[in-house]
Amino acid sequence: MIKIENKKALDKFYHRLFFYKHCKNIETNYKELKPIIKAINIKKRKEKITYIYDEACKQIDNHYKNKDICGFKNNKCYVQQKLNNGNINGCCRMCIYQSTKGCMTKNLTCKLFTCSEVEKRCKIIKFDDLKILKLLSFRNRLILKHDYFSKREDVINDLYYGSIILWTLRIIIRLINNFYTLKYKK
Ligand code: SF4
Ligand code: SF4
Numbered sequence: 599m600i601k602i603e604n605k606k607a608l609d610k611f612y613h614r615l616f617f618y619k620h621c622k623n624i625e626t627n628y629k630e631l632k633p634i635i636k637a638i639n640i641k642k643r644k645e646k647i648t649y650i651y652d653e654a655c656k657q658i659d660n661h662y663k664n665k666d667i668c669g670f671k672n673n674k675c676y677v678q679q680k681l682n683n684g685n686i687n688g689c690c691r692m693c694i695y696q697s698t699k700g701c702m703t704k705n706l707t708c709k710l711f712t713c714s715e716v717e718k719r720c721k722i723i724k725f726d727d728l729k730i731l732k733l734l735s736f737r738n739r740l741i742l743k744h745d746y747f748s749k750r751e752d753v754i755n756d757l758y759y760g761s762i763i764l765w766t767l768r769i770i771i772r773l774i775n776n777f778y779t780l781k782y783k784k
Pocket of ligand 2: 689709
């Protein structure tokens with residue numbers, strides 16, 4: 599049994615969360631720990647990964663709620679307005695999931711990406727701020743930090759397979775597919 603009753607215990611718990619990822623007996627009044635406890639108690643691996651992924655995305659969305667961090671105007675972000683080179687849709691312009699209404703899927707890696715222009719204008723959220731991700735293996739955390747231009751279901755499958763070699767192959771195939779789909783769309 600782990601009791602988390604104060605800030606010191608909470609910090610210690612977060613610090614050691616990776617080692618507590620199978621501990622089902624946690625007692626606490628901290629509401630922020632609810633998603634972590636829920637994730638620990640999910641038995642099926644795919645279900646657990648999906649929950650962790652969606653919950654982390656939700657936390658990022660909540661952080662940026664009601665904030666237009668990239669300052670889009672006429673589909674051009676801050677950087678594109680400055681450069682005025684005809685590009686639109688910000689960082690998503692090279693991706694098949696772009697649309698003028700935003701991303702058509704839910705990609706955690708992209709959600710965490712911010713350029714220096716954004717960083718000087720607002721308080722950003724970082725990978726390490728998402729404590730629930732500590733429940734993932736080191737390999738999966740590495741994959742998740744680099745899984746750009748991919749749809750939610752593909753990212754979840756990358757995490758489910760949990761293999762760097764397979765992920766590298768899958769991401770190369772996706773990038774090639776992305777490149778040719780956009781090329782022939784023009
Ligand atoms: S992160 Fe920066 S470059 Fe990317 S869309 Fe936002 S403002 Fe533009
Ligand atoms: S997957 Fe990433 S790059 Fe593609 S549209 Fe969505 S946020 Fe943009």
